[in-house]
Amino acid sequence: MAGGVERVRLFGMDVDGVLTDGGIYYGDGGLEIKRFHVHDGLGLSLLVASGVVPFIITGRTSVAVERRGSELGVREIHQGIHNKLACLRQIMAKYGVGAERVAYIGDDLLDLEVMAEVGFPIAAANARDEVKGSAKYVTSSVGGSGAVRDAIEWVLRLNGTWDAIVQAHARGGAAGGAPGGLGG
Numbered sequence: 001m002a003g004g005v006e007r008v009r010l011f012g013m014d015v016d017g018v019l020t021d022g023g024i025y026y027g028d029g030g031l032e033i034k035r036f037h038v039h040d041g042l043g044l045s046l047l048v049a050s051g052v053v054p055f056i057i058t059g060r061t062s063v064a065v066e067r068r069g070s071e072l073g074v075r076e077i078h079q080g081i082h083n084k085l086a087c088l089r090q091i092m093a094k095y096g097v098g099a100e101r102v103a104y105i106g107d108d109l110l111d112l113e114v115m116a117e118v119g120f121p122i123a124a125a126n127a128r129d130e131v132k133g134s135a136k137y138v139t140s141s142v143g144g145s146g147a148v149r150d151a152i153e154w155v156l157r158l159n160g161t162w163d164a165i166v167q168a169h170a171r172g173g174a175a176g177g178a179p180g181g182l183g184g
Contacts, residue, residue, distance in 0.1 A: 008119075008120055008158060011155055012114070013148055014111050015056060017107035020036060034068075037146055040147070043149035044152065045073065052155065055091050057087050088117060088118070089117075102117075103121075104121060112134060121134055121135045126147075
């Protein structure tokens, strides 16, 4: 929105198929490996720096998700969640934010209930058709390859902050950039 008026205050995401490519990789001894994209990482760092609070709600539990989220300043990481809508409502209550100021990106049927609740539902390019049909925005990138970054840029444009972020980076004053090069 013009003039930097904040529209989105909370930005939520699923993990598998959104923040990752949806593959689940197992190694010896039960090791689970997830692949994250650096574009998404920088996007999350920019989102945090802009004052929007990112959160993760996922049905699975993974050390990799906790680590990556923590590296990028995501303080709200909710894993092993079977009722995503109840979790979303708890997060909104904690921050005093109404659903109309929440964005959420998902890719599969388990995300539909949350997407129906928020003001800015987003679908990854690889999302199921039903999810795309319920979204206000569909990313051009697939999950694990920049879908979260696409969604974040869309949100920051809505909030009227994207141009200032780009200008700051062009001048070398990447305030709010990725800490320690973790984003890109």
